[in-house]
Amino acid sequence: MSGDPENPEHPERAAVAALADDFLSDLREWLAIPSIGVDPAHRGDVRESAQWLADALRRDGWPEVQVWDAGPALPAVYACWPAEDPEAPTVLVYGHHDVQPVDPVERWRHPPFEPTLVGEELFGRGASDDKGQVAMHLLGVKAHLAARAAANPAVTIKLFVEGEEESGSPHLVPLLDDHRADLACDLVVFTDTPLYARDAPTICTGQRGVYGAEVVFTGGTSDVHSGRAGGGVPNPATAIARLVAALHDDRGRVRLRDFYTDVVEPSAAERADYAALPFDEDVWLANSGGAQAVSGEEGWSTLARVWVRPTAEVNGIHGGYTGPGLKTIVPADASVKLSFRLVPNQRPEQVAEALREFVAAHTPPGLHAEVIPLGDGAPPYAADVAHPAVGALKDAVEAAFDQPVRFSRTGGSGPAAILHDRLGVPVVYLGATLPDDHIHAPNERVVVPLLLRGAEAAARLWRLLPERLS
Amino acid sequence: MSGDPENPEHPERAAVAALADDFLSDLREWLAIPSIGVDPAHRGDVRESAQWLADALRRDGWPEVQVWDAGPALPAVYACWPAEDPEAPTVLVYGHHDVQPVDPVERWRHPPFEPTLVGEELFGRGASDDKGQVAMHLLGVKAHLAARAAANPAVTIKLFVEGEEESGSPHLVPLLDDHRADLACDLVVFTDTPLYARDAPTICTGQRGVYGAEVVFTGGTSDVHSGRAGGGVPNPATAIARLVAALHDDRGRVRLRDFYTDVVEPSAAERADYAALPFDEDVWLANSGGAQAVSGEEGWSTLARVWVRPTAEVNGIHGGYTGPGLKTIVPADASVKLSFRLVPNQRPEQVAEALREFVAAHTPPGLHAEVIPLGDGAPPYAADVAHPAVGALKDAVEAAFDQPVRFSRTGGSGPAAILHDRLGVPVVYLGATLPDDHIHAPNERVVVPLLLRGAEAAARLWRLLPERLS
Incomplete structure (x- = not known):
């Protein structure tokens, strides 16, 4: 040797x-x-x-x-x-x-x-x-x-x-x-x-796994002056915001159908280990973008929230005029990029299907909805x-x-x-x-x-x- | 002569x-x-x-x-x-x-x-x-x-x-x-x-009058990978969406404090005139951006909604990644440009004050909120x-x-x-x-x-x- x-x-x-x-x-x-x-x-x-x-x-x-x-x-x-x-x-x-x-x-x-x-x-x-x-x-x-x-x-x-x-x-x-x-x-x-x-x-x-998709709500073919039509037509940006707001309940749980059905919790040994790890919330926040407080699903520690609990996050949202000053329009369309972090035994395909249903249920009359998968996701x-x-x-x-x-x-x-x-x-x-x-x-x-x-x-x-x- | x-x-x-x-x-x-x-x-x-x-x-x-x-x-x-x-x-x-x-x-x-x-x-x-x-x-x-x-x-x-x-x-x-x-x-x-x-x-x-403002929610100093922190930190884009969703109640009424207190309805003669005007909803929609259905405050006709009822509209919303494909981040910030159409005797200053209160009440822990007036508005x-x-x-x-x-x-x-x-x-x-x-x-x-x-x-x-x- x-x-x-x-x-x-x-x-x-x-x-x-x-x-x-x-x-x-x-x-x-x-x-x-x-x-x-x-x-x-x-x-x-x-x-x-x-x-x-x-x-x-x-x-x-x-x-x-x-x-x-x-x-x-x-x-x-x-x-x-x-x-x-x-x-x-x-x-x-x-x-x-x-x-x-x-x-x-x-x-x-x-x-x-x-x-x-x-x-x-x-x-x-x-x-x-x-x-x-x-x-x-x-x-x-x-x-x-x-x-x-x-x-x-x-x-x-x-x-x-x-x-x-x-x-x-x-x-x-x-x-x-x-x-x-x-x-x-x-x-x-x-x-x-x-x-x-x-x-x-x-x-x-x-x-965790991941599944991402973009949701687009389209009203008409062009932006319209909010003086002319504001209050009388559906606003795609407002509708996208309502869709996003509806994604979680008051306890921070994702409201897609059957989202938690297949979720397997970690073993008792693993959870005991997570709880025993040194954790300084201020340091973690500073290393996690710099927000001033943690946030997330009720009843779980921060480590559990980011390791073993599934999420729905807005990665990007866009609609209407975003340049300097005010432009009083009702936008023609608005979109949001969503990604879901998944834990065993959730499946990207199941989440994709539940998202399509959720969007259909949250598309207001007068708007057209499109759900565009961003890749197949990862289990x-x-x-x-x-x-x-x-x-x-x-x-x-x-x-x-x-x-x-x-x-x-x-x-x-x-x-x-x-x-x-x-x-x-x-x-x-x-x-x-x-x-x-x-x-x-x-x-x-x-x-x-x-x-x-x-x-x-x-x-x-x-x-x-x-x-x-x- | x-x-x-x-x-x-x-x-x-x-x-x-x-x-x-x-x-x-x-x-x-x-x-x-x-x-x-x-x-x-x-x-x-x-x-x-x-x-x-x-x-x-x-x-x-x-x-x-x-x-x-x-x-x-x-x-x-x-x-x-x-x-x-x-x-x-x-x-x-x-x-x-x-x-x-x-x-x-x-x-x-x-x-x-x-x-x-x-x-x-x-x-x-x-x-x-x-x-x-x-x-x-x-x-x-x-x-x-x-x-x-x-x-x-x-x-x-x-x-x-x-x-x-x-x-x-x-x-x-x-x-x-x-x-x-x-x-x-x-x-x-x-x-x-x-x-x-x-x-x-x-x-x-x-x-109608108008008052416009931009609301910005800021989390930290930088976007953060949603695999690392997603589920554990507040998402400014989600928060902006929830703020927008909270702006109206189920009947399409604006939920700012005292928003309707000073609203004067048009005279009976005017309302009778509005009701008697020829109105083709399809033509109106086609001339109003092209959405497929009208929408707005419960209990009012389309003409009343756009002429004599006040509104809250999203003119623009933005946050995070909006390029091609998926970028799994929790955005550092997100913003929305809002404008309110006002009717007699609403005052832009009063709406500005009520909006500041509303944003303060809808700012989640960990995020910083800013309300930026976009001009003084018009009564x-x-x-x-x-x-x-x-x-x-x-x-x-x-x-x-x-x-x-x-x-x-x-x-x-x-x-x-x-x-x-x-x-x-x-x-x-x-x-x-x-x-x-x-x-x-x-x-x-x-x-x-x-x-x-x-x-x-x-x-x-x-x-x-x-x-x-x-």
């Missing part, structure tokens, strides 16, 4: 430490590639990013490396490193290499694609979401091999790094189906979620915390972070449910970033020592899994 | 007919001047328009003509033609020579400032609102003088044509106060309102239909249009109440345009024969007034 001889109980830690410098310089190289998947002007960069990753994997010794660049999907990278023991379980690590746009670029303290290390923080677009965490797994595999002084890992490790996550993974299902044999596995390790806090590392056990996902893989993960993370860890969730959405559904295996989450990493915003950063801990946790997990999953 | 010898009972009609060609060519000249008062680039054109009018008045023989072009107000034109009898009453004709912008200019069938006669219709910006009606009064005075074959009118006629009506008459009060002596009169004849319909000419007896005005000037006006219009005329109102707003308040005299309305003249829109037009009838009515009114007001 190699690793630091002074740390015989922590061979993975020693291995990570030995590899840390290379890890950081590699990651900075990758982060310099502006793989903004949603921007067609950056298609070439997404391709270069995939190629960089494939090259890095080959340098690391992965026996099988492919760039999947046929079909409509932006390039994804697949790699496989078989276990020594052909009977060992197979794990699939999921991540993505496309990154968010960088607007407003003038608010970045360092150029977004010139990765800059400031103390323990590495700044750059994609540092946290998600190149940093994918790189963490590359490091984890190397550390695992070094710690066990073997040419092959204890489990068969597959890596699947897509290029369209920030676009809502529109081609993920066909990609999974086209590569069903390659991707066959016993467990997915999903690496695109944060720890709860630096001083409170956690195991994420689920993400919610929650891991079964009693699964032995979650137990192994918890042990690995606790050992790597030198402290007990609790369960948490994240209120955002991702393709975990799709991976679970198409591959037919459990999904667990292993991430080592932070909620205040400014992902999707200027000055994205990652805390490097946390990535090293995360790599150590991954390396430990690969060691533990054969026994735990047997 | 001059005039058409074949029409001894209609000397004014004969005089108008004889002057019609000159009237039309003069009006076309005036309409070619793009006096768009709200556009600073057209300041020179507003000045040229005022000068054109002053020159025309001098050509017509008005003894006193002034262009008021000192101070902040855009140039206004004042003229006075004293009565033969120094004891005769003084009337002040009010109108305006500034015009609306012409956007979208590509929707005009003829260039807006190249007045084009098509059959009986004269197309051009300002043809109806309000140069056509001011020109109608110039013609009326000439016809009056021709019909009575005298050098001076039967009443002292003053003309006051402002240049800022389309800007909301922001300097009207100081202008009136600065020229108090010049403008002293016994009656204002306000010429900026339409007939009810071509086949149903009416005497307008009032205009409503209604003429006393029992006043002898209204009787004289009715007789004059009935004779000119060869049919009985009913009372109507208009739902729009104007400075009639300001003229009434500052000058301390009654205001009556004499207009001869139509509600479907497309004022403030592409393809504004005026029906020339109606302007000729209107000029005849004015000429008759000047003849009738000395006896009726004695």
Whole structure:
């Protein structure tokens, strides 16, 4: 067994430490590639990013490396490193290499694609979401091999790094189906979620789903002077406002039909963990846009509201004249973009249908209503915390972070449910970033020592899994 | 007595007919001047328009003509033609020579400032609102003088044509106060309102007032990802929607404090007239933006709703992301532009105060509210239909249009109440345009024969007034 001889109980830690410098310089190289998947002007960069990753994997010794660049999907990278023991379980690590746009670029303290290390923080677009965490797994595999002084890992490790996550993974299902044999596995390790806090590392056990749609109310063919017709014709902007106001009841519950019917509450153990996590409301508000008070569904804590309760939010509303001064019109139309965060076992299709019914019931006479789905949405996902893989993960993370860890969730959405559904295996989450990493915003950063801990946790997990999953 | 010898009972009609060609060519000249008062680039054109009018008045023989072009107000034109009898009453004709912008200019069938006669219709910006009606009064005075074959009118006629009506008459009060002596009169004849319909000419007896304000709800300093915080923070767009939804009760009544306390209903005679007017709901809807059904306060007809009932309308609403696709944010802020149409004796100041209270009561915890007045508003005005000037006006219009005329109102707003308040005299309305003249829109037009009838009515009114007001 190699690793630091002074740390015989922590061979993975020693291995990570030995590899840390290379890890950081590699990651900075990758982060310099502006793989903004949603921007067609950056298609070439997404391709270069995939190629960089494939090259890095080959340098690391992965026996099988492919760039999947046929079909409509932006390039994804697949790699496989078989276990020594052909009977060992197979794990699939999921991540993505496309990154968010960088607007407003003038608010970045360092150029977004010139990765800059400031103390323990590495700044750059994609540092946290998600190149940093994918790189963490590359490091984890190397550390695992070094710690066990073997040419092959204890489990068969597959890596699947897509290029369209920030676009809502529109081609993920066909990609999974086209590569069903390659991707066959016993467990997915999903690496695109944060720890709860630096001083409170956690195991994420689920993400909310999402469904979005735009509702448009149209009155006539043109705005009309409110002196001429005001008071005598239906006002589409007023009607949109009434629709939005009707979306919640007085207790903050969403009034779509059957919205709560399939909602599964988290286990008692998870709820106890949420309640035990350190929570400073002022800090949370400051990191959540800066409103002056929390708000939401009656009877639930803030963490429960954003992790395990479904929502209806207005993402945008528009109608009529919004320039300077007063223009006394009744607008011809008005619209609202709504999104619903979903929790197990809500289904986007069911919410879409209930929304159509709700809009029909709230369309006043004289107006025409249109409901435009904004994508198919993403189903919610929650891991079964009693699964032995979650137990192994918890042990690995606790050992790597030198402290007990609790369960948490994240209120955002991702393709975990799709991976679970198409591959037919459990999904667990292993991430080592932070909620205040400014992902999707200027000055994205990652805390490097946390990535090293995360790599150590991954390396430990690969060691533990054969026994735990047997 | 001059005039058409074949029409001894209609000397004014004969005089108008004889002057019609000159009237039309003069009006076309005036309409070619793009006096768009709200556009600073057209300041020179507003000045040229005022000068054109002053020159025309001098050509017509008005003894006193002034262009008021000192101070902040855009140039206004004042003229006075004293009565033969120094004891005769003084009337002040009010109108305006500034015009609306012409956007979208590509929707005009003829260039807006190249007045084009098509059959009986004269197309051009300002043809109806309000140069056509001011020109109608110039013609009326000439016809009056021709019909009575005298050098001076039967009443002292003053003309006051402002240049800022389309800007909301922001300097009207100081202008009136600065020229108090010049403008002293016994009656204002306000010429900026339409007939009810071509086949149903009416005497307008009032205009609604207006008060506008913008309400802004602010959450934090930035939009926040709805996955991170959605369900846990107040959403300003949802809050704005709830504020708007709360503005009306189930019967369509406005829920501001004391909103209806000072509302005076029209007289029984007026209400009977409104009910007797021809009304085709489909035609009205088509001319009112094109919604598919009428709507409004329970228990009132459409005409009552838009003429004599107060309203609260959303003129514009905005918040969050309104570009293509979905952006899952909780917006940092959201805003709504509201305007209230007011009827006698509601006061804009009272509505402003009640709105501030209403917003304060509907601001959810965690959000900051701001109420930004959009100007001072305009008070409503209604003429006393029992006043002898209204009787004289009715007789004059009935004779000119060869049919009985009913009372109507208009739902729009104007400075009639300001003229009434500052000058301390009654205001009556004499207009001869139509509600479907497309004022403030592409393809504004005026029906020339109606302007000729209107000029005849004015000429008759000047003849009738000395006896009726004695």
